[in-house]
Amino acid sequence: MISLNKIFYGLFILMLVAGIYTYQLMWFKSSDELITLLLALLCVLDILSNKNHRRYKGLFWIVGIMTFYLLYSFVGVHYNTPKAIFYDFFIQIKPFIAFYVAYAMGVRFTGAQKLFLKKLCVVLSVAMLGIILVGLGEAFFFHVAYYGLISTVLFLIYYYCSCQDMSRKDKIIMLFILSVGFFSTRSKFYGFYVAALYLFLWYKPGQLSKVKLKQWVMMALVFCGVLYVAWDKINYYFISSGLFSGEENMDESFARAALYIRAPQALMDHFFLGSGLASYATYSSGIIGYSLLYKEYNLDEVWGLLEGDCPFVSDTYFPELVQFGMVGIVLFFYFWIWVYKKLKIITGSPYAVHLHKIGLMIILFIFIESVAGSAFLQGSGIIVMILLGFVVRDISVIREKETRVSKEAMVKK
Numbered sequence: 200m201i202s203l204n205k206i207f208y209g210l211f212i213l214m215l216v217a218g219i220y221t222y223q224l225m226w227f228k229s230s231d232e233l234i235t236l237l238l239a240l241l242c243v244l245d246i247l248s249n250k251n252h253r254r255y256k257g258l259f260w261i262v263g264i265m266t267f268y269l270l271y272s273f274v275g276v277h278y279n280t281p282k283a284i285f286y287d288f289f290i291q292i293k294p295f296i297a298f299y300v301a302y303a304m305g306v307r308f309t310g311a312q313k314l315f316l317k318k319l320c321v322v323l324s325v326a327m328l329g330i331i332l333v334g335l336g337e338a339f340f341f342h343v344a345y346y347g348l349i350s351t352v353l354f355l356i357y358y359y360c361s362c363q364d365m366s367r368k369d370k371i372i373m374l375f376i377l378s379v380g381f382f383s384t385r386s387k388f389y390g391f392y393v394a395a396l397y398l399f400l401w402y403k404p405g406q407l408s409k410v411k412l413k414q415w416v417m418m419a420l421v422f423c424g425v426l427y428v429a430w431d432k433i434n435y436y437f438i439s440s441g442l443f444s445g446e447e448n449m450d451e452s453f454a455r456a457a458l459y460i461r462a463p464q465a466l467m468d469h470f471f472l473g474s475g476l477a478s479y480a481t482y483s484s485g486i487i488g489y490s491l492l493y494k495e496y497n498l499d500e501v502w503g504l505l506e507g508d509c510p511f512v513s514d515t516y517f518p519e520l521v522q523f524g525m526v527g528i529v530l531f532f533y534f535w536i537w538v539y540k541k542l543k544i545i546t547g548s549p550y551a552v553h554l555h556k557i558g559l560m561i562i563l564f565i566f567i568e569s570v571a572g573s574a575f576l577q578g579s580g581i582i583v584m585i586l587l588g589f590v591v592r593d594i595s596v597i598r599e600k601e602t603r604v605s606k607e608a609m610v611k612k
Contacts, residue, residue, distance in 0.1 A: 203241055207306045210234055210241070211585065212319070218578030219352060220323055223341035231578035235293045242300045251303070258299035264530065265292045268523060272475035283477035283488030290483065290576050291476065291519075294584040295534075301588025313360035317369075320353040320360075324376045331382050344572070347388030348579045350380030351564055354395075355557060359586050362553035373399075391567050395560050404544055404555050454503025454511040455571070458518040461496040465521045473524030480519045482573075485512030516569035516576065535562065541591045544598070551597050558590045 218231040246252045265288060272284045279287075308316070327349060330339050337343060354377040361369040377395065380388050458480045465479055474492055477483035484490040489506045493499040503511035520528050542558040544551040561583045568574040 203245055203304060204306045204309075206241060207238075207304065208308060208312055210237055211582070212316075214578060214582050214585075215319070215323075215352070215356070219582060220327075220349060222578055223345070224339065231581055232289065232293065235296055235581055236289075238300045239296050242296075242304065245304055251305075254303035254305070255299065258296065258303065261292065261295045261299065264527075268472075268476060268527070271472055272477065275472065276469070276475040276478065278475055278478040278491045279484060280477075280488040283483040283490075284475070286487045287477035287481050287483035287522075290481070294575055294580050297581045297584040298588040301585040302592050303588075305592070308360070317357050317360045320357040320376060321372060324350065324353050324379055328379050328382075331379075336382065343383050344385050344388075345383070347380040347383035347385050347391075348568075348574055350377055350383075351388070351391065352579050352582055355561060355564070355583060355586055358399075358553070358557055358560075359589065362557065363550050365549070365553065387567050387571055391564055394563055394567075398556050398560055398563075402556065402559075404547075404552055454501050455514050457498060457501045457504065458512075458515060461498060462518040462521050465492065465496060466524070469521070469524055471524045471526055473520075473522045473527055476522055479521045480512065480515060481522070482513040482576075485509035513573050513576075515571055516573045519573075538562065538587065538591060542594060544594060545601055546597060548597075551594065554590050554594050554597075558587060558594070561587045561590070 214231065214234045217225065218234055222228070222230060242255065242258065246255060269284065269288045272279075272288075273281065327336075327340070327346065330336055331346065336346065340346065340349070354373055357369070357373050357376055361373070377392060380392065462480075465474060468474075477488060478490045478492045484492075485504065485506075486509065489499075489509075493504060493506075498504045499506055503509060520531060523531070538558070539562065542555055544555050564583060565575050565580065568580075574580045
């Protein structure tokens with residue numbers, strides 16, 4: 200039986216360092232795609248060598264669904280080139296490959312490996328803080344928004360590696376790592392920070408089923424805090440842009456918001472199966488090849504979405520769901536509902552509680568980022584989906600163990 204633990208661990212560190220932390224410094228900008236492909240090959244190796252194909256049913260479903268959309272994009276609609284469609288196919292499937300490989304492969308980081316990851320997270324965080332303070336932050340990380348992304352990823356990795364035996368020192372270090380992200384000056388990070396702080400310090404699983412007035416007040420305050428720090432983005436994308444007012448402000452300063460404005464119309468025009476891969480709000484739809492769909496909705500006249508000059512074409516994720524229609528949207532949210540159900544825990548042990556909280560934070564991070572970013576499809580999204588796969592698997596193992604112990608106890612009685 201082939202041991203895949205060390206290979207997977209090496210790819211995980213490579214994704215963290217090359218796919219996220221130093222990504223903007225590298226001339227090779229497809230490191231996250233390459234590493235994801237290596238994970239997929241590792242999955243194939245596991246299936247062929249260790250006969251573990253039954254574990255990968257979810258991944259087979261994802262590949263089947265995406266292959267259907269690939270064929271549909273070629274045959275049913277014709278908005279972009281084959282190259283762009285193929286490229287988008289792999290970009291869209293990346294996070295799901297990462298999740299299911301981590302969930303199904305059964306690899307586990309050893310105590311020594313987790314300790315090294317914790318030390319690495321601290322070193323990278325301190326180094327980033329130093330780089331920012333000496334004024335080289337944007338030269339090294341390209342954009343201040345990456346401070347928040349990297350801090351969040353390092354925080355989640357450190358949290359996962361500490362959750363079995365967390366000390367007071369670990370908690371202080373984690374808060375420090377996450378707080379470095381404040382230099383991003385991005386409201387979406389502030390929103391995540393407030394919510395993550397609540398989940399980390401005060402939230403308890405099952406709290407909503409027996410909420411008292413004090414808890415309702417706390418949750419209301421957290422919600423208001425998130426709304427307050429994220430208001431600039433909410434106003435920018437959904438109010439000033441005209442999405443909720445019925446107006447269609449297509450001023451050049453609303454390039455990204457324009458994708459939201461046109462999304463309902465594009466969805467209605469391609470209701471069931473969508474407009475196809477590489478057709479709307481994706482990197483492939485503007486950079487690899489230019490989608491003909493943009494001309495139909497006058498998006499090719501909006502600054503930032505122009506043919507040959509569209510730097511903002513993939514700066515948001517949710518509008519991309521137009522490509523998959525209502526069928527794809529239902530399947531997308533079904534996946535997240537399935538994940539959420541898998542995060543439910545029976546035991547009140549600190550380890551299970553921490554795993555539950557990490558899972559909720561990852562979902563929260565992905566959904567907040569997806570409003571005004573495409574981190575879900577980038578290196579940061581890939582690595583948190585790997586962590587999410589670990590968390591779901593670990594909770595499932597705990598649940599199975601408790602069920603088995605409960606059954607054995609009943610038999611003895």
